[in-house]
Amino acid sequence: MLIGHKKQWEFLKKKFESNQLSHAYLFVGQREIGKKTFALEFAELLGCKFPDLLIIESVNSESSVKNKKDSLEIDISQIREAQKFLSYKSYNGKHKIVVVDNAERMNVEAQSCFLKTLEEPKGNTLIIMVSSKPDMMLPTISSRCQTVKFFKPKDLPKNSEKADKEQKVLNDLLPRINSSLAEKFKYVKAIDFDKQDPVEILEALQKHFRNVLLQDHSQKKVINILNLIEELNNKLTFTNASPKLALEILLLEL
Numbered sequence: 001m002l003i004g005h006k007k008q009w010e011f012l013k014k015k016f017e018s019n020q021l022s023h024a025y026l027f028v029g030q031r032e033i034g035k036k037t038f039a040l041e042f043a044e045l046l047g048c049k050f051p052d053l054l055i056i057e058s059v060n061s062e063s064s065v066k067n068k069k070d071s072l073e074i075d076i077s078q079i080r081e082a083q084k085f086l087s088y089k090s091y092n093g094k095h096k097i098v099v100v101d102n103a104e105r106m107n108v109e110a111q112s113c114f115l116k117t118l119e120e121p122k123g124n125t126l127i128i129m130v131s132s133k134p135d136m137m138l139p140t141i142s143s144r145c146q147t148v149k150f151f152k153p154k155d156l157p158k159n160s161e162k163a164d165k166e167q168k169v170l171n172d173l174l175p176r177i178n179s180s181l182a183e184k185f186k187y188v189k190a191i192d193f194d195k196q197d198p199v200e201i202l203e204a205l206q207k208h209f210r211n212v213l214l215q216d217h218s219q220k221k222v223i224n225i226l227n228l229i230e231e232l233n234n235k236l237t238f239t240n241a242s243p244k245l246a247l248e249i250l251l252l253e254l
Helices: 006-017 035-045 068-072 076-087 108-119 160-176 181-190 198-215 220-238 243-253
Strands: 024-028 053-056 096-100 125-131 146-149
Touching: 006 035, 006 146, 024 035, 035 053, 035 096, 035 125, 053 076, 076 096, 076 108, 160 181, 160 198, 181 243, 198 220, 198 243, 220 243
Parallel strands: 024 125, 024 146, 053 096, 096 125
Antiparallel strands: none
């Protein structure tokens, strides 16, 4: 059983046992708190397993790092794959389930294509969309799903590997905050974006400045920096923005 999320588990389990499951759910909450894992364990509870379970996700492949938009999108071809998958009868005679991870990464074309499936579900199907940024999705998508909110469990194990990577980013970057513009640009130029995801850099800085803000709520500059980080994070995730330019803009404000 998962750590935390007991309330959400009992709610959905009760719906399943009383045959009152919705055809579509939207799992919302911050990143890396187990929403996708929860969805997969719930699918297992419903007796759904391969080949009746399909996971749709964006893939950040090394072959496409030069086009960050493509590498982070869920496009219409993936949604059509899901629709084709749901059109077949269940192999195991139970639910057919589609889990869409990082659902906010569906482009507009993909979301529009998915609307018909949400409006006219066929047979014993269940769609679970997982998102940390549901406001980035079309209102017509989220309104057709039952929202289940997730919160970070107090006893969630620390991801030591991720923490080490974040600390390395901060060790490299923080000393440059008070350096010259030339040194800041030199730092950005030296980053190999084939190996370093710029979003990870932004998230490490976001955590750092949130901790700074907790110590002093009056720091208006820190609030402005956090707002800028969020804006740049969205542009890197959902547009073809240049990682190099995004980091240079941020360093100019630090």
